[in-house]
Amino acid sequence: MALMGQMMAMPLLISSLIQHAARHSGETEIVSKRCEGDLHRYTWRDAERRSRQVAQALGRLGLSPGDRVATLAWNGYRHLELYYGSSGSGLVCHTINPRLFPEQIIWISQDANDKVLCFDLGFLPLVEKLSAQLPGIQHYVLMSDRAHMPAASSIPNLLCYEELVEAEDGHYCWPEFDENTASSICYTSGTTGHPKGAVYSHRSSVLHAYGSALPDAMDCSSKDVILPVVPMFHVNAWGLPYSSAIVGAKLVFPGPHLDGKSLYELFETEGVTFSAGVPTVWLGLLTYVKSNGLKFSSFKRTVIGGSACPPAMLASLMDDFGVEVIHAWGMTELSPLGTLSKLTSKQLALPVEQQRRILEKQGKVIFGIDMAVINDEGQALPWDAQSSGNLVVRGHWVISSYFGEQRSPLVAVDGQPGWFPTGDVATIDADGFMQITDRSKDVIKSGGEWISSIDLENIAMAHPAVHEAAAIACAHPKWDERPLLVVVKKPDAQVTREELLAFFEGRIAKWQIPDDVAFVAEIPHTATGKIQKLKLREQFKSYRLPSA
């Protein structure tokens, strides 16, 4: 019989992260630019105490373990307290992307069965518009103080966050429970059909925090001042609220102030050393810094991911500003980090030009994630930097199924089941560096946010002059991708580009409206009648959008 290990089976719980930070980095600051406009400062010790008060307050609202606490909020200390106060007490933190169209927010909130909705001051008008269609929400909490509460509001049971917190004494012990308990849920519209929920566990979140802080990953330490530009509603700000707690780093939250000037000022006044975000935000920051002849005095390195990092951006940050760029790939389904590109000791000896080609790749897996590229028959392809195939992954922080779905999304590799198909197409080189070459999933990613091509096509097809429509991603220098609508008109029907684009207004979020319309005689189809998106993308490869 096997000899069993005799080590303690202490569950990996999210509450242990903030307890650790409070005990060992208690004095370290958390600075937040508030929605109210001012700067708020306190410490990890304060954050832990207030998270306990949040846990008490949520309990007093009558929530039971497993209930979902939704947030519509920017990066800030109150959002952090909700992360820990909800998950830490056995509730499930559901961060909703406020940039989605109201109908999508309603659908997602109902699907998740949210019981409480906590939101920032700036989202008051949005929540007032939505609340009548969210019958499942029992309590609405405005994340501000009494002074900022509206005199009157159509929202039923509107509660004040600060009042709820201050009413509690903080005498609360973080409960211990199974580490496989759900901790948070994030929705992704990165696939076809309705958005899908990825439910993370305490175990997966703690392991992700451990793994992502490693030197060859994000390399976080107590000496860092970390400013997550990536929103806390985008896959938990790539885990930074957790990994910062593990290492005891200072955290700086920009709130809704994400323009180049505001970010630069915060970077400088708070001594930010490390940041993370999608390429589009760096474009704004770099434009501001360059056009004002500025330099960074403390900023050392940044993770760029969510979309491919343009080589010119990587070069500019590294050469003009001495900021190390760590190109990363991840997905909501991985909570999110999978690979990061950091040179190995062998590669440090290579000429700079060769190093750049490596750093431009999406990189190597963090321990805890396995990857493979496979052909359409499920056979693993060689790691030769040439063989391009469907990227599949498995690991401690990869979902095994979507929330509420019976059907397993997993596939087999060489007959071995249990791999998650990412919908990305990639190569892997002999050193294990993965490079995304295409995407088999039918979506458009603009500035790090998804646009469903199906939604766009459905709207276009509702126009009386449209016979057939296909929405495809078109390369864009600022947003990486923007939607182009390819349309076949009905015989004898008349419609202009402007009329078609105007038809989208009010039917979808403004930023999701296609940038342009291309009228064609025919759209290519497969033998089974499906639109051949890959072929269409190829056809429009050199198409230049008017906005580009």
Ligand code: AMP
């Ligand atoms: P999300 O679930 O919104 O985080 O989106 C995940 C998807 O974004 C991936 O499956 C890729 O298609 C894309 N993506 C993420 N990071 C990168 C990257 N560094 N380069 C290219 N595509 C990326």
